[in-house]
Amino acid sequence: MQRVVSFYEKLPRGAAPDPKATGLLGRYQARYFGKNPSAAPLIHLIGFILILGYGNNYYFHLRHHKNNAH
Secondary structure, X not given: OHHHHHHHXXXXXXXXXXXXXXXXXXXXXXXHOOOOXXXXXXXXXXXXXXXXXXXXXXXXXXXXXXXXXX
8 A cells, every 4th residue: 555655645736737839730729729719810711711712813814814915
């Protein structure tokens, strides 16, 4: 029984420390989804979709009309 008691005496007490965010996605989640969540990811998503949509329009349509000023 003394081995069990000594094992539990060595364990840390109190709440576990918060894990540190690593990597780009981890830091993004910690900043915008952590203790103080915000609506910024929605704004980022809308901006990303707009940029992606314009890139698709340019590649599939607008690039053909670039030099047709005759």
